[in-house]
Amino acid sequence: MMNSREKVIDTTLELEDKVLLIQQGNESLRNEILSEYQPFVKKVTSKVCNQYIDESMDEYSVGLCALNEAIDQYNPHQGSKFLSFSNMVIRRRVIDYIRREQRQKRLFFFVQEDDNEQRMEESYLEQQVALDHYRQHLQIENRVSEINEFRELLKEYNITFDVLSKQCPKHIDARENAKEIARIIVENEEFSNYLQEKKQLPIKALLTKVSCSRKTIERNRKYIIAVALIYLGKFTALQSYIE
Numbered sequence: 001m002m003n004s005r006e007k008v009i010d011t012t013l014e015l016e017d018k019v020l021l022i023q024q025g026n027e028s029l030r031n032e033i034l035s036e037y038q039p040f041v042k043k044v045t046s047k048v049c050n051q052y053i054d055e056s057m058d059e060y061s062v063g064l065c066a067l068n069e070a071i072d073q074y075n076p077h078q079g080s081k082f083l084s085f086s087n088m089v090i091r092r093r094v095i096d097y098i099r100r101e102q103r104q105k106r107l108f109f110f111v112q113e114d115d116n117e118q119r120m121e122e123s124y125l126e127q128q129v130a131l132d133h134y135r136q137h138l139q140i141e142n143r144v145s146e147i148n149e150f151r152e153l154l155k156e157y158n159i160t161f162d163v164l165s166k167q168c169p170k171h172i173d174a175r176e177n178a179k180e181i182a183r184i185i186v187e188n189e190e191f192s193n194y195l196q197e198k199k200q201l202p203i204k205a206l207l208t209k210v211s212c213s214r215k216t217i218e219r220n221r222k223y224i225i226a227v228a229l230i231y232l233g234k235f236t237a238l239q240s241y242i243e
Contacts, residue, residue, distance in 0.1 A: 044090045066093035146237045178220040182227035
């Protein structure tokens with residue numbers, strides 16, 4: 001979902017414009033791009049490795065993290081398109097990974113006994129780098145997985161990400177009010193059961209618990225439903241974006 005720094009996204013925006021919005025704080029848009037451009041990551045990584053790379057391979061994880069890095073580092077004033085820039089970053093990171101793996105193998109087989117202390121230090125540092133990289137990959141994977149699952153759940157309520165981004169309340173006060181209504185639904189078993197069974201908001205009952213009008217609830221209906229479903233579905237990676 002969108003935090004106070006995020007804006008309604010025009011789906012006609014160029015990719016470069018979307019990247020700049022991400023750099024300004026739009027994390028939900030970051031997740032959409034990471035999900036949408038997974039085939040691009042596979043293609044670039046496979047070309048570097050001269051073999052097919054799928055999601056289960058470490059090289060793919062390196063490539064996906066590199067795409068995330070490229071989003072943060074991209075500067076349109078340098079004259080290149082984002083995909084060209086990210087292609088370069090992915091290639092460099094994958095090549096660095098391959099070289100590091102080869103170096104580890106050489107150290108294992110050929111290092112001399114009197115270099116044990118240095119070898120242990122290098123091995124420890126490389127393990128820490130690999131562990132940090134693995135954790136970052138798991139975080140990205142979790143985000144992508146939750147986005148895909150959340151997208152499918154929203155379909156049951158006839159809501160799409162495109163529509164949701166357009167109908168998100170533009171003003172901070174309106175968004176906070178909508179979030180409060182969503183929290184009331186989540187904390188009330190009768191309301192949450194009604195939402196999940198009927199696929200609709202219990203508007204009549206809600207009006208006894210909130211101070212806003214029916215018109216306000218109906219105007220922000222899809223946003224309220226989406227926020228409530230994030231909590232009800234325990235989409236923990238997405239909760240931080242609405243808090």
